Amino acid sequence: MSEGDILCEYESPHAVRNPSPPPELEQKGQNIFDDSIDNTAFSKHWLFTTLMKLIQEVDKETENKEETEFGVDIDDELQNELCRLWDMAMNPDVAKFLQEFRAVEILSGVIGKSKAPRVTEICVGILGNMACDDDICITMSENKKLIQMTILLLESPDPPTLVETTRLLYTCLSNSTARNSWLAAIKQSERLHENVLFILHSSTNCDLLKNTAEFLDTVLDEDEELCLSWTSQEFVVSLLEAVKQIGYSHSDVLETFLHIFQLLSTSEKGVQALVLCSDDVLVPLLKYLMSMCEYEIVGLDGREGCLSSAISVVNVLLTSSHDAADKLTSEPDFIRCLLKILEPAFEQLHEELQDIYREPNKVAVSDGNCENGDSLKEDTFRVTVVPSSSEAVEGDEKKPDNTATDKTGDEIDRKRINTLCNVLRVCLSDFILALETDAADSDSSEPLFVPVLKYLNNSCSRQRITYMLQLLGDGDFESSVQNLKLLADKYSQTRLTGIIANYLSGVRLERSNSLIQDVT
The missing domain is CATH 1.25.10 (Leucine-rich Repeat Variant)
Structure with a gap:
């Protein structure tokens, strides 16, 4: 029948x-x-x-x-x-x-x-x-x-x-x-996909868009074959129309739509569809990130999953579309958002997993703002993360032992924060690589990305830069720190060069001490 x-x-x-x-x-x-x-x-x-x-x-x-x-x-x-x-x-x-x-x-x-x-x-x-x-x-x-x-x-x-x-x-x-x-x-239906596209592209009913997004998210997440067969430029355009209708401020509905975009980005066919619409796809993603970073202090408040999806899709466009890369690396807004989001994520992750040890008498306090001519000396801030959780952060009050906390909920929150930090690590590394590539390809004395370096040098707080360096300072991403230092030095961003040099010096000292301890 x-x-x-x-x-x-x-x-x-x-x-x-x-x-x-x-x-x-x-x-x-x-x-x-x-x-x-x-x-x-x-x-x-x-x-x-x-x-x-x-x-x-x-x-x-x-x-x-x-x-x-x-x-x-x-x-x-x-x-x-x-x-x-x-x-x-x-x-x-x-x-x-x-x-x-x-x-x-x-x-x-x-x-x-x-x-x-x-x-x-x-x-x-x-x-x-x-x-x-x-x-x-x-x-x-x-x-x-x-x-x-x-x-x-x-x-x-x-x-x-x-x-x-x-x-x-x-x-x-x-x-x-x-x-x-x-x-x-659903696989046997000949018109379901067409009907869903019509709903996404035409509906102004937010309840309908919410339910359709949840239905779609489950289907695409559970069945890779359907995800591939439904992926197309037309599908991406329809999703963008639905997102435009629900708005770019944080909501559960927007989180579901952004996760759908992330699912599409996991296949070559999906990446191609996203790249074909790269300019339009970047609009809601960047508007969402900008809305999250409207205030100086970013409150995550359970929004880690939505942020991870948005940053992940932006990174796919950064690495797959030359036009998108030019847009993202020529304006400081994107890197500013990444570092503002990194700050609470980094601190919260290490609060829960391991204490942060700061060297005595070398603690720099930052309110997140830093103007050119920062009064902090280049060698006054270094954070070393140690695996032990027995030592409290110097100057921090001990937190109460919340024994009644739901362990399952804590594990879920920790996983989301860890995922967000990993997404930020990959995106920041690719961003620096894009700067390096542009520098190699540029014929002018001052490439388009120099305003980004100037922002890091003149306006970005030392604390946020250090968190970025720590995030990138291990394993496969370690070369990103060296590359950023070379770019800062090449384009005369002395404060940024000094912060990176100070961080690298601290890392070398820590490794040397660790080696001595191993030998003894």
Whole structure:
């Protein structure tokens, strides 16, 4: 049976009859209504009466021979009762009771028969609430007709129905046991991708864009084949239109969209699509980073994941698009944002994992601002990270032992911060490499990137520069520090040269002391 036949089956009087009440209702009579649903205060009698009214309403609608694009919606009283049932379906006991008496089949039949958009929205919403129960969701995943009908509902022109349809899809795809059945149906659908593109490109409904983004993010993250097949320049353009609608300030929705961009950037095909739209893609990414860095002190506050996605995608464009590289390396704003974000991330990571030891009498205090002619001497600041967490930072108050802290939450936060620091490390290294490449290719005495060096030399705080050097100072990224020093020296940025030289001197001294300790 083709996809196009699914809804038609419900509509054909010769294919199936109108949805009927469960046989238990006829067999057991009024006795079934005697008790409330399990441990709830919800009435079985009221629930079945409401379902009966809905079925009767669909019967009347079906008997009406006048065909219209949209049926006349049901009266307000029945709508209100159905909305109460919709809310009730979030209760696990009610959801299981509905499942026991074949509510999924009844609601599916109503969706297939009714042309009233409000009825369809409510029925899909009830199914979405029921799907929040893992067992019910798994049972739903065995109903191929329900899956195909849900996918076909993405063609609906009614935004509220689309909101509930995308929510139902996301809920079922989030269930690891039920997921494969839905993914298989999505792969077989010929028009789903086209419908999703239309929603992204055209919708002004933020709830719909949110649910669509969550649905897409799950699909692309779980199925590499779909991620590759859906990747295109048209897809990137549609995503950008949706982002433009929701805005560039931090939100959970924006975080989901930025993660989708990051997923696209993990394949060669995705990188090509992003590069083709590089100018347009950079706009929301840089606006988001700028909004996060609006104030002198950047508060991460659980935004590490969103920042990691944004910086990761920008870095892909930096390393893959010459035009993007020129834009990013010719203005100080990007490096300024990276270093402002690095500061709290670096400090928070080392607060949680290991204490920071500062050499006695060599602590420099910075408020994040530094003007040309900084009064701090070039040899007064060096931070050495040691693996032990037993020593407190000199001058810092001891923090209370939060034994009641949720360890799982702490581990998740630590992982996000660590990921952000790793993304910053790679991006800063690639940024310095881009400066070095431009310097080698430039025919002029002062390349386009010199304002970036001047910003680091004249306006960037010593503390932020040092954090950057520490982040890059180990392993595969160590050469980035040397390259930055060569560029600073070549273009006469003496303060920056001195800070880097001081850092390198401290590193060499630390390694020498470590070697002596190993020998002794």
